[in-house]
Amino acid sequence: MTLLTDLQDGILIITINRAEKMNALNKDVITDLGNALDECLSNPEVKSVIITGSGEKAFVAGADISEFTELDGKGGAALGQRGQDLVFSKIENAHKPIIAAVNGFALGGGCELAMSCHFRIASENAKFGQPEVNLGLIPGYGGTQRLTQLIGKGKAMELILTGDMIGAEEAKNLGLVNHVFPIGSLLDEAKKILTKINGKAPLAVAKSIALVNQAAKCDPNGFANEVTAFGECFDTADKAEGVAAFLEKRKAAFQGK
Known part of the structure; x- marks a missing residue:
């Protein structure tokens, strides 16, 4: 299974379950995430959602690069559009709160997945970056737009052009994440925040x-x-x-x- 789901007290935890591949996003993960989002947004028992990754090394370390080898320009654009339609835009425009609990690497598509959520909390070992320029590519799941919205033009430009990673504390200082917690308490802290929100109208x-x-x-x-x-x-x-x-x-x- 590419995803694990757990509904507790109105909070659905969606865990991307490819720890052996650093939870990289492939076509199956995108499809399954899209289906899981449709289900949770239509299920009245789900009041809010946490998205996280399995293990302690990675939230999502990026897209599955092996799927890029045969794509031309039209195929690449279709890949980006499919991700936006099935997952990223759906998260951003969801009427229920969806937060990212970033446990480790959030790079490329993983950083973009976290940024599509309504806000982010991170573990102390989290790392963020958009390293697509190292592959001769650019972010394709909204990274150029959302990173700029979140941290401003100058720093977004630097991170995207250099492909550099930043740690959790710098991400917090820039406004990319709201809170940083020890990894052992990350999910509990996410639940506390959503429990508070779930009590509102x-x-x-x-x-x-x-x-x-x-x-x-x-x-x-x-x-x-x-x-x-x-x-x-x-x-x-x-x-x-x-x-x-x-x-x-x-x-x-x-x-x-």
Whole structure:
């Protein structure tokens, strides 16, 4: 199996299970990830998702380079588009929170997979990089765009042009990851964060994800869309429950309605 899945208390853990290949992304992993995402986004029992890699060496050390040897320009473009459609864009635009728990190397497609998630936490041994220039290639799963959005043009340009790796603490300082934890506690810390988020109003969470994504892309309609979505929240049962719970000094019981 290329993936392992475990649903606990509304949190689905998706583990890429190719430790012997440093969890490299091949066609099967992309297909299986796409299917797993479809399932979790349609399953009401899943409130949020963690994506991680098996073992302690790698989150995803890159794409499976052996699949590149026979590809021409049209095939390469199709490969990139397939990954974006099945996995990367689907994660970014998901209405449920999806975070990356980066345990080790996140290089090339692995860094891009982590960046497509709504945010990232990392183990102390994590390493990030986009080394595609060493293969005569460029990032093909959104790396040039998302890395620039996350850490700014200058540093993104340097990392992509040099192919250099950075460690977890530098990644945190740059804003690429939110938190760094010992590898033994990484998943538990991810669960703590998502447990907190899972207690919030699901419709408000989904709208917030969409609007922050728009802001990251400098959408000129972002402010107007926020006003519209803000108004829509007032028509929800969750808003009525949230306000009532606040005034009654009790914990809100949101239903996602």
